[in-house]
Amino acid sequence: MKRLDVGLGERSYSILIGLGLHPSLKDQVQGRSVVVVSQAPLAGHLQTLKSFLGDAPKSLTCFELPNGEGAKNLGELERLIGCLIEAGLGRDGMLIALGGGVVGDITGFAAACYQRGMDFIQLPTTLLSQVDSAVGGKTAVNHPLGKNLIGAFHQPQAVHVDLHWLDTLPDNEMSAGLAEVIKYGVIADADFFQWLEANMAGLRAKDKTLLSHAIATSLAIKADIVAQDEREQGVRAHLNLGHTFGHAIEANQGYGNWLHGEAVGAGMLMAAELAKSRGMLDDEQLMRLYRLNKAAGLPLKGPAQMTPEQYLPLMMRDKKVLAGKLRLVLPKGLGQAVVVSDATEAEILAAIAAVQTANH
Ligand SMILES: NC(=O)c1ccc[n+]([C@@H]2O[C@H](COP(=O)([O-])OP(=O)(O)OC[C@H]3O[C@@H](n4cnc5c(N)ncnc54)[C@H](O)[C@@H]3O)[C@@H](O)[C@H]2O)c1
Numbered sequence: 001m002k003r004l005d006v007g008l009g010e011r012s013y014s015i016l017i018g019l020g021l022h023p024s025l026k027d028q029v030q031g032r033s034v035v036v037v038s039q040a041p042l043a044g045h046l047q048t049l050k051s052f053l054g055d056a057p058k059s060l061t062c063f064e065l066p067n068g069e070g071a072k073n074l075g076e077l078e079r080l081i082g083c084l085i086e087a088g089l090g091r092d093g094m095l096i097a098l099g100g101g102v103v104g105d106i107t108g109f110a111a112a113c114y115q116r117g118m119d120f121i122q123l124p125t126t127l128l129s130q131v132d133s134a135v136g137g138k139t140a141v142n143h144p145l146g147k148n149l150i151g152a153f154h155q156p157q158a159v160h161v162d163l164h165w166l167d168t169l170p171d172n173e174m175s176a177g178l179a180e181v182i183k184y185g186v187i188a189d190a191d192f193f194q195w196l197e198a199n200m201a202g203l204r205a206k207d208k209t210l211l212s213h214a215i216a217t218s219l220a221i222k223a224d225i226v227a228q229d230e231r232e233q234g235v236r237a238h239l240n241l242g243h244t245f246g247h248a249i250e251a252n253q254g255y256g257n258w259l260h261g262e263a264v265g266a267g268m269l270m271a272a273e274l275a276k277s278r279g280m281l282d283d284e285q286l287m288r289l290y291r292l293n294k295a296a297g298l299p300l301k302g303p304a305q306m307t308p309e310q311y312l313p314l315m316m317r318d319k320k321v322l323a324g325k326l327r328l329v330l331p332k333g334l335g336q337a338v339v340v341s342d343a344t345e346a347e348i349l350a351a352i353a354a355v356q357t358a359n360h
């Protein structure tokens with residue numbers, strides 16, 4: 001069992017990573033009314049969780065969200081809050097998110113709003129949520145006009161990662177999670193990037209020792225960045241490498257049609273091409289990123305029908321736009337990132353075109 005701490009003063013919490021659930025989870029729900037939010041593909045894991053918790057909670061109610069990004073909306077939030085009221089949860093109740101980022105984001109937001117804030121625990125079951133969304137306290141639902149536009153910062157009380165959960169995760173969802181793992185190497189840790197180059201096949205084959213190392217390393221980087229900059233006024237922006245391009249892809253394709261991680265994978269290549277054109281990345285480093293994305297099973301281009309010009313207005317809608325200026329995270333070599341706010345339209349179009357016409 002690996003343990004990491006997210007140091008945020010009185011809002012600090014632990015992340016536990018291992019095979020099987022840690023007994024402290026039982027203590028965290030002891031004597032409390034609990035609502036577990038989950039989805040149909042997690043039915044087996046939900047049964048295991050219920051048996052594990054046994055009679056520790058005072059009561060346990062299950063709430064099933066529909067599958068997919070479309071479930072992260074205000075209507076489902078209202079239905080979930082209705083369930084909390086009917087289950088008689090007071091502010092001393094406990095919400096548990098058992099699922100991927102969709103379940104985690106809406107559950108976290110319900111916990112932030114319900115009775116002006118209550119405790120919740122993240123049990124992330126996708127690789128993406130285990131290395132990224134379950135930690136850091138960003139919670140949100142989507143509006144029809146844009147993704148994650150209604151949300152709050154609300155940290156969980158604990159995050160428990162059981163590596164067994166990944167056994168049932170489809171391959172394309174594994175690849176999507178690996179995009180975020182690669183991102184950590186690019187922005188913060190050249191040695192980790194190199195380790196990923198050596199171990200990508202084993203990770204995709206779900207080798208538990210390798211996964212445990214990859215998840216713990218990713219989360220240690222994220223926890224460190226969040227502890228420095230909880231509300232994204234500075235260094236936390238580095239976690240958005242590839243995301244401004246990626247969000248344009250997701251919006252253009254309709255949310256959920258391209259997986260978030262797939263869009264981020266292609267977006268990182270666009271950011272890397274832009275960095276190369278500015279002399280911040282050399283040819284060999286750029287090639288290594290293409291090769292690692294390929295080894296992770298990620299797309300090496302954006303959607304074929306999407307022209308570079310279609311990216312720009314969607315990128316300008318991104319939350320990272322400040323005073324009309326697009327702020328882009330770019331890799332500086334492998335293992336470091338910088339934010340630039342002077343990228344010209346011509347540079348951005350050229351970087352997208354470079355990815356779309358690259359031959360790998
Ligand atoms: N809050 C944050 O900081 C943050 C960061 C990154 C992404 N996100 C959000 O996360 C969401 C994407 O999350 P995701 O990639 O985990 O997708 P997801 O939550 O939609 O899960 C993907 C699919 O896999 C299924 N699933 C989950 N765990 C499974 C398992 N163990 N076995 C089999 N099936 C399983 C789910 O039911 C779903 O159908 C997006 O909404 C994105 O905005 C949030």
Ligand SMILES: [Zn+2]
Binds near residue numbers: 264
């Ligand atoms: Zn992401």
